[in-house]
Amino acid sequence: MSxxxxxxxxxLTQSELQALLTSRHDEFDRAMSNLGDLMSNTTYxxxxxxxxFANLVGVSRDRIVPALSALSEIWGLVPQVSDLxxxxxxxxxxxxxxxxxxxxxxxxxMLCGQAVQVKQDIPFAQxxxxxxxxxxxxxxxxxxLTLVGPVYVAARDLVLEVEQIFKALFDQVxxxxxxxxxxxxxxxxxxxxxxxxxxxxxxxxxxxxxxVSTDPLGAQAEFTGDLMPEVxxxxxxxxxxxxxKQETDTQVKKRTGAADCPEEHLRxxxxxxxxxxxxxxxxxxxxxxxxLCRGRLYRQRSWP
Numbered sequence: 001m002s003x004x005x006x007x008x009x010x011x012l013t014q015s016e017l018q019a020l021l022t023s024r025h026d027e028f029d030r031a032m033s034n035l036g037d038l039m040s041n042t043t044y045x046x047x048x049x050x051x052x053f054a055n056l057v058g059v060s061r062d063r064i065v066p067a068l069s070a071l072s073e074i075w076g077l078v079p080q081v082s083d084l085x086x087x088x089x090x091x092x093x094x095x096x097x098x099x100x101x102x103x104x105x106x107x108x109x110m111l112c113g114q115a116v117q118v119k120q121d122i123p124f125a126q127x128x129x130x131x132x133x134x135x136x137x138x139x140x141x142x143x144x145l146t147l148v149g150p151v152y153v154a155a156r157d158l159v160l161e162v163e164q165i166f167k168a169l170f171d172q173v174x175x176x177x178x179x180x181x182x183x184x185x186x187x188x189x190x191x192x193x194x195x196x197x198x199x200x201x202x203x204x205x206x207x208x209x210x211x212v213s214t215d216p217l218g219a220q221a222e223f224t225g226d227l228m229p230e231v232x233x234x235x236x237x238x239x240x241x242x243x244x245k246q247e248t249d250t251q252v253k254k255r256t257g258a259a260d261c262p263e264e265h266l267r268x269x270x271x272x273x274x275x276x277x278x279x280x281x282x283x284x285x286x287x288x289x290x291x292l293c294r295g296r297l298y299r300q301r302s303w304p
Contacts, residue, residue, distance in 0.1 A: 114138035
């Protein structure tokens with residue numbers, strides 16, 4: 001956190017200070033309302049719980065800890081800003097009728113000057129032998145409100161992202177747990193060599209479920225980017241194997257049925273032959289004798 005050097009401001013009139021005071025109050029009230037909504041969020045409360053916050057690991061620790069720490073640091077400035085606005089308001093209400101210059105200058109300093117003081121520790125590695133262990137940085141109310149904006153947005157978006165993960169991931173992991181169990185049954189029927197792979201998937205699902213509480217962001221990335229596609233691919237492979245097995249079983253059953261009942265098979269073939277040449281229709285082999293045969297029959301009848 002760092003401050004910027006303010007340029008010398010012009011002296012404001014009483015009416016200008018009144019308008020500025022009203023504007024600062026409105027900005028501060030809106031900021032407090034939005035910060036209050038964020039800090040009353042259930043997921044925010046969970047993440048800032050000392051035990052949960054201290055046990056965050058992986059991607060969640062890398063993203064959540066800096067974002068919420070920055071918001072906590074900014075929140076520490078709120079009491080000073082509130083106190084400055086209260087004092088400026090009271091002083092403006094009790095301005096003397098004459099000779100108001102001193103009071104107006106004080107009000108302007110509180111509203112526009114570097115009146116917010118922040119005491120910060122200097123890291124050991126950055127200190128020489130005679131350096132102090134702390135330093136004081138000054139901010140104006142406007143600077144504080146400007147600083148809190150992006151810090152608030154970053155923390156809010158992160159909290160909402162984790163909230164969505166909490167809502168969806170437990171259900172998704174549960175659904176995939178059921179899918180893996182169904183896959184295990186299919187492997188037992190279709191290909192037992194895949195069972196060690198299924199056992200590994202079951203262990204990963206169990207580990208992922210416990211990981212949600214300490215690294216929700218990492219768990220979500222692992223689930224959507226790795227585990228879910230792997231489970232889906234194996235499920236599709238087994239579904240295809242099952243389909244092919246069913247087709248093969250059907251063909252074998254048909255062939256086996258024909259071999260077990262040859263007489264029925266023959267009757268079926270004769271029936272098809274009869275349908276091809278219905279009774280009463282002309283057929284060369286039934287109604288015509290070949291010429292060669294007619295000649296032989298004639299010669300046989302001619303000899304005594």
